[in-house]
Amino acid sequence: MTLVDRSLARLPRADWTPALHALAGDALRLASRYDEARAEYALADPLERALGEVRLALDTVQPEQAWGPLDMAAALIGRDRQAELRRLRAENLLNAGQLAEAVALEPELRGGARSALRSGDLDAALARAQALADGETGGARAAQNHREGLLLASFIHAARGEVHDAGACARRGLSEGERLESPFVQSLALARLGHAQQAAGDFAAARESYDAALRQAQPVTGRLRVEPLMGLAALAGRAGDVARAQALTAEAGGQAGGDRYMAGLLTLTSALGLAQGPQGAQAVPGLQEAAALFGACGDAFGQAAAALALFALDAGPAKGAAQAVAAYPFLLGRPSLF
Structure with missing residues (x-):
């Protein structure tokens, strides 16, 4: 229990002000108790409620859930807090896979x-x-x-x-x-x-870790399920279980929360699993989709990994593969996640 928790526990809830509900929401959010935090923010004043909702979305990387509260906060916030709001909006742009827009709004993110x-x-x-x-x-x-x-x-x-x-x-x-x-x-x-x-x-140890991650994520937030599901989809693809790989990819995609970069990672990893299994040809559409997603996000590495895999499957040009290896030689030099 933190100092904030102990202090709030000494006060009857009937005496709590909207500011104290916002403070309780912050403490619960930092403890990953997101549903309880949201309930406390709902009892704060309108500005702090909106900012609390934004921070919940940022902490759980669910950019779709932040746009509405960001607009609400913009309508309520004073001039003295505009820099704070700008930073929050920029981080949400980053979380959404809109890197160029994020850095343009808040150049410090570049570092x-x-x-x-x-x-x-x-x-x-x-x-x-x-x-x-x-x-x-x-x-x-x-x-x-x-x-x-x-x-x-x-x-x-x-x-x-x-x-x-x-x-x-x-x-x-x-x-x-x-x-x-x-x-x-x-x-x-x-x-x-x-x-x-x-x-x-x-692969056996990886599956155990992914399953443990899913169990740990269950009471926290659905967004945490994306990476273990992504990993399991890749393992299913390697094993030639195309239907399971596709089902796991779709399930993970439903939890991505509007993050185009994460969508690109998910699509790439699932397709690479297929590419390394007995159904390699079925990876081509996913690799092409991943390349497009990473292109939209401005991620050179994701584009390179997709380009190299497409060439290996006789579905992409040699020039793109050569550029990928020149920029990221480890893609050919040693086994990796990609």
Whole structure:
């Protein structure tokens, strides 16, 4: 129980003001108790209610749910808080896969790990994620959910085929999630561990990690189900179970919350699973769709991974594959998540 929780618990709820309900909503949101947080925000004044709804959507990466509250907040907020609102809108644009628009609105985002990752600059993304991780471990702080440096680093390592480092970061992230008592961080860490294990070729362990991530996600938010479902779809594709791969991909897509970048990752990963299984030809439409999604998002890495796979299936030009390997040589040099 935090200091805020203890302080609020000493006050009869009948005496709570709208500002205290907003404060309670913040505390519950930071504890990943999103439904309870939403109920408290509903009792706050209209501006804080709208801002609370925005922050819930940002923390759970559900950009579709933030646009309406953002517009409501814009109609209510004073001039002294315009910068705050601009930052929130920019982060939502980033979460929606609209990188160029996000950076145009808030140029400081360009220096973040997530914007580098979503642009395809994996070297910069990894360096920034590691810098975040260095300042996270062991201290008193609130969980950062999908912004956790260790979990970002784990995903990037898996994408680069650095499977040992990917697994190590995921396990450290899981321990940190347990220390912070954050079910969100624990679930995402398990999914990232599954990615590391899948990239390493340990498919049985990956399946166990994905299943554990789904169990942990169940009481938190549907958005957390996307990555473990994505991983399971890839495993089904590798095994030649096209129907199951497609069903899992569709289920995950229904939870993506309007994030075009995540939709691209989901489509790419599922298609790559098919490409590496006995039904490889069925991967072509998914790879083409993923390339288009990443093109719209401005992610060079996703486009490169799709281009290389299409060439391998005799469905894409050699020039695109050559450019992909020149930019990301590890795509041919070692097994990776992609």
